[in-house]
Each structure stands twice: as C-alpha cells, then as structure tokens.
Amino acid sequence: MSDKAIEGQPFVRFDKVQKSYDGEILVVKNLNLDIPQGEFVTMLGPSGSGKTTCLMMLAGFEPATHGEIFLGGQPINNVPPHKRGIGMVFQNYALFPHMSVGENLAFPLEVRGMSKDECATKVQRALDMVELGAFSNRMPAQLSGGQQQRVAVARALVFEPELILMDEPLGALDKQLREQMQYEIKHIHENLGVTVVYVTHDQSEALTMSDRIAVFNDGVVQQLSSPSDLYERPDNSFVAQFIGENNRFDGKVTSVSRGNCKVKLDSGETVEAAAINVGGKGERTTLSLRPERIEINPKSKAGRNVIKGKIEEAIYLGDHIRTRMTAGGSSDFIVKVPNTAGHTPLEEGKTVNIAWLTEDCRALDPIV
Amino acid sequence: MTDTTIQPSDVVETDDGISLKVKLARATRRNKLRALALVAPLGIFLIIGFLWPIGAMLLRSVHAPDFGEIMHRTAVVIEAWDGEGIPDEHVFAALVEDLTQAKEEKTIGRAATRFNFSMPGTRSVFTRTGRKINSIEEGPYTEAMIEINEAWGGHEFWLNFQRLVEPYTARFYLNSVDYRIGDENEIAVQPEERQIYVKLFVRTLIMSLIITTLCIILGYPISYLLATLPLRYSNLLMILVLLPFWTSLLVRTTSWITLLQKEGVLNDIVVGIGLVADENRLQMMFNATGTVIAMVHILLPFLVLPLFSVMKTIPPSYMRAARSMGATQFTAFRRVYIPQTLPGVGAGSILVFILSIGFYITPALVGGQSGQLISNIIAYHMQRSLNWGLAAALATILLIGVLLLYWLYNKIVGVDNMKFG
Numbered sequence: 001m002s003d004k005a006i007e008g009q010p011f012v013r014f015d016k017v018q019k020s021y022d023g024e025i026l027v028v029k030n031l032n033l034d035i036p037q038g039e040f041v042t043m044l045g046p047s048g049s050g051k052t053t054c055l056m057m058l059a060g061f062e063p064a065t066h067g068e069i070f071l072g073g074q075p076i077n078n079v080p081p082h083k084r085g086i087g088m089v090f091q092n093y094a095l096f097p098h099m100s101v102g103e104n105l106a107f108p109l110e111v112r113g114m115s116k117d118e119c120a121t122k123v124q125r126a127l128d129m130v131e132l133g134a135f136s137n138r139m140p141a142q143l144s145g146g147q148q149q150r151v152a153v154a155r156a157l158v159f160e161p162e163l164i165l166m167d168e169p170l171g172a173l174d175k176q177l178r179e180q181m182q183y184e185i186k187h188i189h190e191n192l193g194v195t196v197v198y199v200t201h202d203q204s205e206a207l208t209m210s211d212r213i214a215v216f217n218d219g220v221v222q223q224l225s226s227p228s229d230l231y232e233r234p235d236n237s238f239v240a241q242f243i244g245e246n247n248r249f250d251g252k253v254t255s256v257s258r259g260n261c262k263v264k265l266d267s268g269e270t271v272e273a274a275a276i277n278v279g280g281k282g283e284r285t286t287l288s289l290r291p292e293r294i295e296i297n298p299k300s301k302a303g304r305n306v307i308k309g310k311i312e313e314a315i316y317l318g319d320h321i322r323t324r325m326t327a328g329g330s331s332d333f334i335v336k337v338p339n340t341a342g343h344t345p346l347e348e349g350k351t352v353n354i355a356w357l358t359e360d361c362r363a364l365d366p367i368v
Numbered sequence: 369m370t371d372t373t374i375q376p377s378d379v380v381e382t383d384d385g386i387s388l389k390v391k392l393a394r395a396t397r398r399n400k401l402r403a404l405a406l407v408a409p410l411g412i413f414l415i416i417g418f419l420w421p422i423g424a425m426l427l428r429s430v431h432a433p434d435f436g437e438i439m440h441r442t443a444v445v446i447e448a449w450d451g452e453g454i455p456d457e458h459v460f461a462a463l464v465e466d467l468t469q470a471k472e473e474k475t476i477g478r479a480a481t482r483f484n485f486s487m488p489g490t491r492s493v494f495t496r497t498g499r500k501i502n503s504i505e506e507g508p509y510t511e512a513m514i515e516i517n518e519a520w521g522g523h524e525f526w527l528n529f530q531r532l533v534e535p536y537t538a539r540f541y542l543n544s545v546d547y548r549i550g551d552e553n554e555i556a557v558q559p560e561e562r563q564i565y566v567k568l569f570v571r572t573l574i575m576s577l578i579i580t581t582l583c584i585i586l587g588y589p590i591s592y593l594l595a596t597l598p599l600r601y602s603n604l605l606m607i608l609v610l611l612p613f614w615t616s617l618l619v620r621t622t623s624w625i626t627l628l629q630k631e632g633v634l635n636d637i638v639v640g641i642g643l644v645a646d647e648n649r650l651q652m653m654f655n656a657t658g659t660v661i662a663m664v665h666i667l668l669p670f671l672v673l674p675l676f677s678v679m680k681t682i683p684p685s686y687m688r689a690a691r692s693m694g695a696t697q698f699t700a701f702r703r704v705y706i707p708q709t710l711p712g713v714g715a716g717s718i719l720v721f722i723l724s725i726g727f728y729i730t731p732a733l734v735g736g737q738s739g740q741l742i743s744n745i746i747a748y749h750m751q752r753s754l755n756w757g758l759a760a761a762l763a764t765i766l767l768i769g770v771l772l773l774y775w776l777y778n779k780i781v782g783v784d785n786m787k788f789g
Contacts, residue, residue, distance in 0.1 A: 061688055081691040094689035098707045107703070108693030159693065
C-alpha cells in the first residue's frame with residue numbers, strides 16, 4: 001500500500017504489531033494488515049490463533065506489545081477505547097441487563113452529551129433499521145437470542161461510528177437464525193458503507209459475508225484475499241486445509257517449469273501441478289485438490305492428470321454423491337460426483353480412472 | 369379430538385373408574401412420605417429448639433402469672449376492691465394466709481422481686497413481713513399487718529398489688545418504650561432518669577446503619593478486587609477475607625482491645641511519633657467508636673461474600689461494551705457496573721444490618737457505656753435483674769422492628785432482587 005498522503009492511507013492499518021501476554025509467547029507475531037474504508041474484513045482462524053487479540057488491540061482493550069495501529073491515518077496506541085469511536089458487537093451481545101432496549105441504545109448517545117430529542121430520534125431510527133421498532137421498552141432478557149443480537153448491532157451502529165468490530169456475534173445462535181443474520185449484517189454493511197472487522201472461526205460465515213478474509217494461524221496472517229481466491233487459490237497448505245474440503249497428496253518435486261511442476265507422489269505416480277509454494281527440485285511438497293474438481297472416467301485425457309482409484313464408499317447426498325476412494329496413497333480421497341443424468345455408476349470396490357486439470361491441483365508447502 | 373370430548377366439569381377417570389386425582393395422589397404418596405421423613409428431623413429440631421422457645425418468650429412479654437399464683441387467695445378477693453383507700457379485712461386475711469404459705473414454700477422472695485420491678489424499693493416490705501408473719505395469730509389482720517410494715521396501709525401500694533395479680537399485662541411493653549402504668553392506672557411517661565430504652569433502640573438503629581455503611585464503603589473495593597484479580601491473587605485475598613471467619617469472635621474482639629485501648633499499640637505509636645501528647649491519648653475503646661470499629665471488622669465478610677459472588681457473574685464485556693460506546697472508565701463503572709452489583713449490595717447490607725442490630729458479644733466487651741446496644745440490655749434483664757417479661761418485650765419489639773425493616777426493604781428494593789451469588 002502507498003505511504004503518500006493520509007487520504008491515500010488505508011483506514012485501518014496494523015504495522016508490525018506484536019502481542020504477548022506473559023512475555024514469553026507471542027500470541028500475535030508481526031501483524032501487517034491494511035483495511036480500506038468501507039470494506040468488510042473477516043479475521044478467520046482456529047481458536048488461539050490470535051484473531052480476537054487483534055480485535056481487542058484495535059478496540060483498545062489490549063495494548064500492543066510492539067508496533068503501531070493506525071485508524072484513519074492516526075496512531076491510536078495511546079488513545080483510550082472510549083475516544084476511538086469504534087462500535088463493537090460482542091460475542092454474548094453484552095446488552096446491559098438493567099436497561100431497556102431503548103436505554104441501551106441511548107447509552108452511547110447520552111455519554112456523548114446528546115440532547116434527549118435527538119437521542120430518541122436516533123434510537124428509533126436504529127431500531128427501525130433492525131426491524132425492532134416496537135421493542136424500545138422491552139428489557140433485554142425478554143428478547144429472543146436473535147432479537148438481542150439485532151439490538152446489539154443497532155447499539156453498535158447508533159452513534160454512527162465509521163468502524164464496527166464484531167467478535168463472533170452469531171456464535172450463540174442456532175444454524176438457521178445464524179444464516180439469516182449473516183445476510184442482515186451483510187446488507188446493513190452494504191447500505192451504510194461502514195468498515196467492518198469481523199472475527200469468526202466459522203468459515204462459511206466468513207465466505208458468505210466478507211469482502212476479504214484474513215486467515216489466522218499461530219499468530220500470523222496466512223493469507224488475506226477475497227473468499228473465492230481463498231478457496232480456489234490458497235497460498236499455503238494451512239489455508240487449503242482450513243477452508244473447505246481438500247484432498248492432499250504428499251510427494252517430491254522432480255522438475256519445475258513455466259509455473260508448473262512435476263511431482264512424484266509417495267505412492268509412485270507422477271502428476272503435474274501448478275507450482276504455487278514449492279522449493280526447487282528434490283524438495284517435498286503437498287498437493288491440494290478440491291473434491292469437486294475431479295472427474296471419474298473422463299472422456300478426454302488432454303491437459304489432465306489421470307491416476308487409478310478404488311471406490312471405497314459412495315454416499316448419496318441428493319445433488320451430489322460423495323465418494324470416498326483410495327488413490328494416490330490416501331484412503332480418504334474424496335470425490336464429489338454431481339448427480340447428473342448418466343454419470344458413471346459408482347460401485348464399491350471397483351477401480352476407476354480419476355482425472356483433474358493441472359491448474360486445479362496446487363503444489364504447496366509440505367505438511368510435515 | 370373425537371366426539372367424546374371431556375367436559376371440563378367432568379371428573380377425569382382412569383380405566384378402572386377411579387378419579388385421576390385420587391390415582392395421582394396414591395402414586396405420589398410414597399415419595400411425599402419419604403420426603404417428609406427426610407425433613408422431619410430438622411423440622412422437629414426447629415420446633416423444639418427454636419419455634420417453641422420463641423413462642424414461650426413472646427408469651428412471657430404479656431403473661432406474668434407468678435405473683436398472682438403465689439398470692440392466689442388474695443387475688444380472688446381483691447377483685448372486689450373498688451380502688452378507694454385500702455382494701456378491707458377479707459383481703460388482709462387472705463394475704464396473711466398467702467404469705468404464711470409462701471413462707472413455707474420459700475416463694476416470698478420471688479413475689480418480692482416481681483413487686484419490686486413495678487414499684488422499686490418495695491422488696492423489703494415483703495421480706496420483712498415474711499419474717500414476722502408467724503407472729504400474727506388472729507385478726508383483725510389489717511392493723512396487725514400495718515403494724516409490721518406501714519407500707520401495707522398505702523393506697524398506691526395496693527393499687528399496684530391489684531394490677532400485679534392479673535396474669536396478663538401490657539406493662540412490659542409500656543416499660544420497653546419508656547412508659548409505665550401510673551398510680552391511678554393511667555398510662556404515664558417514665559420519669560426522666562428511667563427513660564433508657566427508646567434511646568437504646570435509636571442508638572442501636574443508628575449504629576447499625578453506620579456499621580452497614582462503613583461495611584459497604586470498605587467491602588465494595590475488596591469485592592471488586594476479588595472478582596477481577598487473576599485467580600492466584602484473588603485466592604490469597606479470599607483467604608485474607610475469610611481468615612477472621614475462622615478465628616473466634618472473642619479473640620478478634622479482645623485483640624481490638626489490645627490494639628485500640630488507651631495504653632494500646634495504636635496509642636503508643638501515635639504518642640511515640642509525637643502526634644498526640646501522652647496525656648491526650650485517644651479514647652478508642654470502651655465507647656461507641658470501639659464498638660463500630662470491632663463490629664465492622666467482624667461483619668465485613670458478610671457483605672463481601674454475597675457482593676463478590678454477584679460481581680463474579682458480571683462478565684467484563686459489559687464494561688468493555690460501555691467503553692467502546694464512548695463512556696469513560698468512571699461513567700461505565702457508575703452506569704453499567706454498579707447498577708448490576710446492587711442486588712449483591714442489598715443482600716450483603718441487609719445481612720450486616722440485621723446481624724448488627726442484634727449483636728451482643730462485641731458491644732458487651734468493648735462498648736463501655738456509650739457503645740451498649742439493645743441486645744446488651746436484653747441480656748442484662750435476662751441474666752442479672754431476672755425481669756424476663758421486660759426482656760421478652762424488648763426482644764419482641766426488636767424482632768418486629770427487623771421484620772418491618774425487611775418488609776420495607778422488600779417494598780423498596782424487592783427481595784427477588786437480592787442475590788447471594
């Protein structure tokens with residue numbers, strides 16, 4: 001990103017940020033992250049990967065051990081949380097139980113010294129936005145989980161912050177409600193144009209809502225890209241494994257040329273793959289291949305890798321048939337066969353040809 | 369539903385024609401009996417060891433049959449007396465018989481004590497008469513009695529006698545609030561030098577309020593620390609809070625004496641560093657100050673524990689949420705944190721207040737004159753003066769007062785809002 005002028009700078013910037021709680025272990029290792037205004041960025045990762053810590057540093061509840069965080073071009077390490085003007089939605093909503101919904105929403109306005117009338121107008125507008133206009137006088141305990149969630153979102157938005165942080169806000173909801181809320185939050189983001197930093201460990205949530213996703217592991221951002229890139233073009237094996245379903249082969253690079261490489265699998269076959277994240281000849285690598293990019297008994301072999309596989313199990317799932325095979329040294333090789341007219345009959349125990357395009361198979365860093 | 373809909377007024381019956389209610393009662397009877405058997409020991413213990421003695425005490429505050437029983441013959445005939453002058457010869461004859469019997473049964477002392485409570489200084493009238501009662505052999509008894517002790521010729525003395533033989537009386541309650549039954553059976557204010565109980569009740573209330581307030585002021589920060597510090601520090605702090613609990617009440621109170629008395633450690637220090645001159649040593653013990661200090665120390669855990677367990681349930685995200693919305697640390701604490709701790713403050717302070725209203729040992733040991741509470745005077749009447757009726761009346765007023773305050777608390781704050789954790 002450019003360092004020219006403040007307006008050219010990203011809205012949120014983590015610059016070489018490190019964080020340690022005990023002085024021995026780094027929870028966040030050298031984080032560099034730029035978020036432009038209006039973007040919906042998700043921090044995705046397994047628990048303990050440092051994503052929530054990053055959010056807390058941005059909100060101001062945890063100081064960064066090293067490095068600087070910028071908001072709107074200004075360093076904010078020494079700005080206390082209440083002066084950062086960041087809206088926040090918490091995992092368990094944190095609605096004040098002793099205040100009604102209306103009072104909860106009025107709270108951020110009152111502490112800003114806003115007049116009563118102005119407060120009431122803004123509270124009503126925010127409640128209408130989440131379709132809870134008639135609930136102003138209810139207490140939080142009288143609301144359902146989904147309603148509480150919406151109140152929490154409305155409360156974070158009511159004072160019109162430019163940045164909203166959300167810390168696993170949908171974690172406590174059931175599946176159906178969670179999916180509905182994902183769309184609602186996404187639409188609110190689109191309508192208001194606020195910048196959102198969202199933390200979750202649920203990848204489908206991240207894929208549904210985000211403009212870009214930062215995949216965290218072990219205190220490091222493994223990859224920061226759009227949902228489709230993350231799924232289709234993972235940079236490393238962790239991302240390939242973490243996002244969606246993935247088949248992996250382990251092998252050794254035998255040659256590299258023009259972006260592709262030949263890999264001799266541990267089971268003996270040699271296949272060609274896109275060289276994304278590999279060392280030179282003789283280095284080990286892990287190949288990543290999505291289950292829906294595999295064909296069984298292809299008509300043409302042009303541009304395709306073909307190996308033999310034995311069908312172990314076929315599970316009928318309606319729109320597709322999930323087939324578990326032994327192939328390329330793995331007994332857990334998954335192929336999703338679309339349930340089209342005249343697809344290959346999948347008999348258990350039968351050996352078939354399986355094929356994929358070279359560019360769909362990515363040679364990545366080896367998993368030890 | 370089919371067409372054989374059950375009418376709501378019909379008794380629902382099972383297949384064998386027995387009403388469902390009866391069936392249900394039968395099915396659950398065994399369990400009910402078992403549950404009852406399990407709580408029976410506690411129930412019996414409570415009735416014998418708690419409810420019955422309290423009931424007996426309450427009764428004693430209005431029921432004083434002693435004197436009437438000892439003077440049972442006189443009690444019958446004095447009813448007819450019109451309260452003018454002194455009673456007639458029948459009464460005196462009955463009195464001589466009663467006193468003779470009482471002398472044999474050695475109950476004159478008891479009667480004398482009872483009489484003395486309502487008419488101080490009359491104890492000797494009975495004991496002296498008792499010693500000479502055998503010298504009276506025949507009537508007229510009136511003259512003979514007045515000769516033995518001229519108090520028997522007193523109009524007010526006999527009015528008092530007539531009141532005392534009644535088994536039921538309101539005089540203990542009147543005495544408890546500094547009134548008495550006057551010479552002419554009217555309700556009158558006690559003479560100034562005997563007005564002590566109302567003052568004591570008021571002092572007990574005020575001191576309990578002071579102690580409760582101090583406990584809140586001191587206990588709130590400790591509870592907050594306990595609830596927010598990392599576990600290893602908070603465990604240590606918890607032990608420090610609980611330590612006084614594991615030490616005898618007597619030891620704690622007496623150690624305060626050692627610390628705070630005139631020749632005590634604290635006085636030695638302030639004199640030693642020249643803050644106070646030797647002849648002006650601070651009087652911190654054996655007065656109200658000493659009582660307040662020692663009682664705050666003893667009752668503090670009763671506030672800290674419920675408050676702590678309520679604070680423990682408040683997740684830190686509330687404060688964070690408030691701060692993210694633009695509230696300063698102080699505003700967030702005042703508007704978000706404190707309101708959520710109020711149920712704990714309520715529970716803790718009502719516990720401390722009720723305990724301190726009836727506290728006995730500490731004021732008895734360190735209270736001196738000005739630090740005595742109502743419970744000390746109740747104990748005095750139980751143990752020293754043996755005026756159990758008055759003690760019972762004072763205790764009943766205290767009990768009703770506490771119940772009233774509890775009711776008031778329930779009206780204002782609501783007992784449902786009280787949380788012990």
